[in-house]
Amino acid sequence: MNDAAPDEERLLDEAIDLMISHQSDPDNAGIIDRIVAWRSMSDAHERIWNRVAKIHGASGRILSEKKRIERRDALQTSRRNFMIGAAATVGTGATAYLFGPGLLLEARADYLTGKGEFRRIELADGSVAILGPQSALAVDFGEQQRTIRLLAGMTFLWVAPLPGAPLFVMAGPLRAASSSGAFDISSDGDYVTVGVDDGRVDLSSQRRQFSDDEELRQGDWLSFDASSGAIGRGRRERDMIGSWRDNLIIAENEPVSALALRIGRWIPGRIVIADPFIGSRYVSGVFDLDRPFSALEAAVHPANAKVRRISSLLTIVSPV
Structure with a gap:
């Protein structure tokens, strides 16, 4: 690392x-x-x-x-x-x-986006990154090493092959390594997800939950909740990897706190979850970010919570 x-x-x-x-x-x-x-x-x-x-x-x-x-x-x-x-x-x-x-x-960031903003970044090694809304990347490239730090938010990467120098992406406690191919990675608070569109991605971490490295292939996804240590795994269609690029979020047993943070990257201002119990609940679903406020309401509904827009700068999630 x-x-x-x-x-x-x-x-x-x-x-x-x-x-x-x-x-x-x-x-x-x-x-x-x-x-x-x-x-x-x-x-x-x-x-x-x-x-x-x-x-x-x-x-x-x-x-x-x-x-x-x-x-x-x-x-x-x-x-x-x-x-x-x-x-x-x-x-x-x-x-x-x-x-x-x-x-x-x-x-710390070399590249930033604002709320609802997408950005295409052509990196020095020929790789390409799509940076999602309210996201931040730091890039550290040398002759024999390529490291990206996802400081916040989400990015989809097409990795240019470079013999002997895999591309490392650090996101929270996880390190993803890929020599070529394409994959999606997001970091929302303590919750990190990785999905592979093409090629292979090797995941590692110093956290005890990762006793062995994880190998992901095309269609595989993995999530890691650093606050609880929970690891989720599964498979999905390739066109569903990084679906946020099409203003669509697919959640599979994700904490409301992370999901609200991710949806909030499309909503102006700050989102505050008033009750920690709401944030700790896990939900699944497909959320349309063309209507982000409605998506947030749908995300917190299973936790018996409601959404109130206090001002253009503040949205409160609280118990019903």
Whole structure:
């Protein structure tokens, strides 16, 4: 597995701390010197800084910044304040991430989509990814390794063959490996699903439920609920693999919490499940995302729950 993620998260934390310090005291030459020194430590430091600066709306050129005329004496900037300030500077699609998965997701992702948005991505190795709504990918390709991290949401991948270098996709606790072919993978909270349209996908995990690696062939699907350790398996027609590309979700014994999160990628604003019991119920069905609000109502109905639209930014799922 790729061990770069923990280091990247550490660098992100450091960059955010430096940005907060600079925002709190923009005239402090010592902080500016620390930022310049930190950015010069490696290409990774500079890349992370540019991501954080872009999200925050800063220019990234700290040394050339003019001194402000007045300083806010009582400014108490926290990470939350930083995120709110950042949200005001980014577009509508990205704002959802700041108030959902948060700033780290924004900074880690190479590719993002907003609510209801699809995106076709041609990768450097010749592979192609279709990124589903409100989804995020981070890509790490080298001469002899190909790794993608599905940070949130869903993607359908056509894998270009490259001898000796399978494509690895990390999603939650699972790692999927494929040398060629096509497969779908989604990550909704603690719930990960994989379905194979063509070729072969090998799944592995450090979780104890995966004592042996799983091999999936054409038509096979597997789901893993990290919160409960439950593993589901089955087969379906090829044209039903990655059916979300046709605005259709097929659920087979899935937790309501994961299903609501997935359907919510088509619904503006945030969805809140008021009662944890509702989210823990398992349901099956086919849900039409051309009418996502009705799909959400159908998904929570077996859990004796109702859906209320509080505003364009908030939908509540609560007991009947």
